Amino acid sequence: MVREQRLEDLNESRYQRLEDLNGSRYQRLEDLNESRxxxxxxxxxxxxxxxxQRQLTTERYRDELLVAYIKDMATxxxxxxxxxxxxxxxxxxxxxxxxTIFRQLDAQRNIQIVRFLHEAKQLSGIHKNSSLDLSTAxxxxxxxxxxxxxxxxx
Numbered sequence: 001m002v003r004e005q006r007l008e009d010l011n012e013s014r015y016q017r018l019e020d021l022n023g024s025r026y027q028r029l030e031d032l033n034e035s036r037x038x039x040x041x042x043x044x045x046x047x048x049x050x051x052x053q054r055q056l057t058t059e060r061y062r063d064e065l066l067v068a069y070i071k072d073m074a075t076x077x078x079x080x081x082x083x084x085x086x087x088x089x090x091x092x093x094x095x096x097x098x099x100t101i102f103r104q105l106d107a108q109r110n111i112q113i114v115r116f117l118h119e120a121k122q123l124s125g126i127h128k129n130s131s132l133d134l135s136t137a138x139x140x141x142x143x144x145x146x147x148x149x150x151x152x153x154x
Contacts, residue, residue, distance in 0.1 A: 066109045069101045070116055077120060084122050084132050091132070094122075099137055107142045114139075 073084070076094055080086045084094035098117070102110055117123050122132045 062105050062109055065101060065104055066112060069097060069113065072097060073116070073120070077122075082121070084120075085130050095133055098132065098134060102134075102137050102139060107140075110139060110142055114142075 073094065076084055076090055080090045083090075085091040098113065101113060105113070114123070117132060123134070124131055
């Protein structure tokens with residue numbers, strides 16, 4: 001009887017040990033899954049933050065390009081008595097700068113450039129000289145209806 005009790009106790013002990021091992025394994029798996037999920041959440045947050053920072057940097061860069069372009073064109077306008085087409089060199093420089101900036105900026109900023117050139121009377125042909133030639137400019141995704149009234153559209 002003692003021997004049977006001892007075997008029974010031994011079996012119970014083994015069974016308990018197996019249950020403990022299985023419980024530990026289960027807990028480890030739970031911890032690993034929780035850790036993996038936490039890493040994924042952190043990675044997603046980091047990616048979103050990086051994307052936001054990238055967008056901010058891009059927006060700042062485009063704003064700087066726009067400001068620099070307007071300053072350059074204002075200087076050219078001053079030097080050429082208000083006409084970017086008064087002489088061939090000025091017209092070529094203005095055209096090259098304008099076509100280049102159109103490729104670098106987004107639609108909203110391109111509208112601001114067109115508005116600037118229009119308000120400076122460089123697109124209307126009103127001056128004794130012709131208007132600035134932008135015939136090869138690719139102004140895609142621009143809705144000029146919002147810019148036409150010079151309201152808050154751009």
